[in-house]
Amino acid sequence: MANHNPNDVSIPNGNYFALPFTPEEAALVLLSVPWDVTTSYRPGAAKGPDAILEASPQLDLYDFHYPGAWRKGIGTLEFDSTIPYTSKKLREEAEKVIIHLESGGSVEEEYAVKKLKRINKASRLLNEYVYREAKRWLDAGKKVGLVGGDHSTPFGLIRAVAEREGEIGILQIDAHADLRVAYEGFEHSHASIMNNALNGIDGVQSLVQVAVRDLSEEEAQRIDSDGRITCFSNHILSQNRFEGVNWQDQCRLIVDALPQKVYISFDIDGLTPEYCPSTGTPVPGGITFDEAVHLLFFVKASGRKIVGFDLCEVVPDPKNEWDANVGARILFKLCNFALL
Ligand SMILES: [Mn+2]
Helix, strand or coil, rough: CCCCCCCCCCCCCCCCHHCCCCCCCCCCCEEEEEECCCCCCCCHHHHHHHHHHHHHHHHHCCCCCCCCCHHHHHEEEECCHHHHHHHHHHHHHHHHHHHHCCCCCCCCCCHHHHHHHHHHHHHHHHHHHHHHHHHHHHHCCEEEEEEEEECCCCHHHHHHHHHHHHEEEEEEECCCCCCCCCCCCCCCCHHHHHHHHHHHCCCCCEEEEEECCCCCHHHHHHHCCCCCCEEEEEHHHHHHCCCCCCCHHHHHHHHHHHCEEEEEEHHHHCCHHHHCCCCCCCCCCCCHHHHHHHHHHHHHHHHHHHHHHHEEEECCCCCCCCCHHHHHHHHHHHHHHHHH
C-alpha cells in the first residue's frame, strides 16, 4: 500500500482494480462466483468475474462522489477454483433439461428428475459455500461484495448479511423480477433469487425493485399480493419521467421504500442494453448508467447503511471489452458507496 501510486498506470496483480490490499488489510472484500448453471437464454455469466477483474485496472481511482474511498481497502478473495468446472458440467445437464421442457416434456419425468436432483443439490452446496465464505469475512468485521455469476449466486451472501444485521431490505436493480418458483425445475434458478430470499431468509423484510420490465403474470400477482415487495417497474419509471417527474424525485420515492439497512443486488440487465449488450437475457428499456449511479448515491446520501451487495449477469463479449468495462465501473461505485 505504501508504494501504491494511484496516479500511475495500474499493473494487473490479480486483484480487482489492481489494488494493493490483502483481504486482511481491506475494509471490504470481493468474492468471485463464476457460476451460471441455470441461465436460460445465453450463457457466459460464469466468465463475468474474470473479465471484470481483467478490465478493472484500466479505471482511474478518483471517485467524484467520495474521493479516496478505495484507500479503506478493497480486497480480492481467493475463490474455490472448482466452481467454474462444476458450473460448466452442470450447465450441460441443465441445457438438456431445458431442451426436454421446450419440446413438451415435464419436470416430473424421470429423465428430468434425475438431472434436476443433481443440479439442485449442487446449487445448495454452492449456496453453503458462499454463505460460509461471507460469514467468515463478515465475522472479521469486513463488508462483503459478490461478483457473479448468474443471479442465483448471492443467496448465501444475503443469508449471511441478514443473519448478522437483523432486518434488511434488498434494493434490486434488474430487468426481471426474479420471483419465479423453481423456474424450469431449478430450485436455485437465476430467475428465482428474490423469491428464495423472501421465502428462505428471515431477515429480509422488504424488496424494492427498480427497472423491472419482463415479468410473468404469476410474478405480477406476487408483487401485488406480497406486502414486502415494492416494484418501481420500468413502466412506472418511464411514465413518471414522461409526466415530468425528474430522476432525483424518483430516487427519493425508491429510497423511501427502503429500511435503514440496505443490501444492493445489481443485475447488470437492469441497465439499458447499450451498457450490457452481451448479458444473458437483455431487455429493451431500463435505467442508464448515470441514473443507476445517482440512485446508489441517493441510498447513501439518505443516511442508509449499505450492508452488502452483489453484481451479477455481466457476460463478456470475447471480441470487445465493453460489457466488462461497464461492469468494473458499476462494481467500483458499489464498493465506494459501501465503504462509506
Ligand atoms: Mn436478475
